[in-house]
Amino acid sequence: MMHKEWYLEYEIKLNRPGLLGDISSLLGTLGISIITINGVDQGRRGLLLKTDNMEKVGRFENIVKQLEEIEITKLRTPQLRDRLAVRHGRYIKRDLDDRKTFRFVRKELGILVDFMAELFKEENHCLIGIRGMPRVGKTESVVAASVCAHKKWLFLSSTMIKQTVRSSLFKGEYDSNYIYIIDGAVSVKQTDMKHMQLIKEVMTMPAVKVVEHPDLFVENSEFTLEDFDYIIELRESEDQQITYEQVSKNHLFNNDGFGFFE
Structure with a gap:
């Protein structure tokens, strides 16, 4: 029955x-x-x-x-x-004008990770953008959600520990079980055409892709915000403004103060 x-x-x-x-x-x-x-x-x-x-x-x-x-x-x-x-005792905040945009503050990382983990279980194409200021918990949340969803994660571009810019994938890395993570602020500054070609290739795969700083990403690529299935905003507090001046500055220099893109 x-x-x-x-x-x-x-x-x-x-x-x-x-x-x-x-x-x-x-x-x-x-x-x-x-x-x-x-x-x-x-x-x-x-x-x-x-x-x-x-x-x-x-x-x-x-x-x-x-x-x-x-x-x-x-x-x-x-x-x-x-x-x-029902699981967390409160509703996720959703933008009334843009129904694919969901808002979280840092104290809600638990429900954010749970939310993304459910999205990551999708077996087909899913493109997710995540906005937020530096050190608010964007990358850590994506990785934690990957673990919860029993998925592997792969950085195509990142500055989480050191600068990562991939221009190719190994054979075993072409797998829909991966969560492909792209730092939009890093990728759009690259002059390496192989890196952007790889981004385009991954975008066509039936897999989950997460783009940090999607607004910077679409400004300097052929993609648009309309291509995204979900936009997540993560703030320290409800009233924090997400601006890109500090984001760009943080991605120009590593912890030692040497320029990444010199």
Whole structure:
């Protein structure tokens, strides 16, 4: 018998002792199993449900509409944001104007890593851009998410420990199980045509690619922000501005003060 998962979110209009127990009992009576439950926002609860019959879900919805205590705000097939909201107890912030942009602050690295790990499990092409100031945790989060997703990672360009600029891959590195990481601020400054040719080649592969500093990357390449499936913004705090003057300065010099691109 096929079981289907549902995401239920409801807003508490009139809180009273035993309300959650009553909702849980109603679901159980109708033969709907609760997989996970958590608060997902102030005054809201989210539940992952499982049932073998969608008519049972419709029956539950009709009964709840008669109640004054709660109001159903979402009842649908679970999306990634729904699963993470129940798992972490809060929703990922999403840009209202650009729906593919998601915002995090440094104290939310746990949910960010979890979010990216789920994206990294995609088996087809997925292009992710990540914005943020230096030393905010961009690269570390990408690597941690790769580990969580049981994927290998490969730097095509980076300054994480020392400058890395790849102009070719070994045979075994052409593998959809890799997460290909590109530092856009480094790659666009390269005069090595082999490096940019490699970038173009990897972009056509059915694999996950992550580009740090995507805005700098698209300014000096044939790619555009429209090519990205997701844009992630990572800040130290909600009000931190992401600017590129300091980013460019940091990528011009290594820790010893010698120019990378002399």
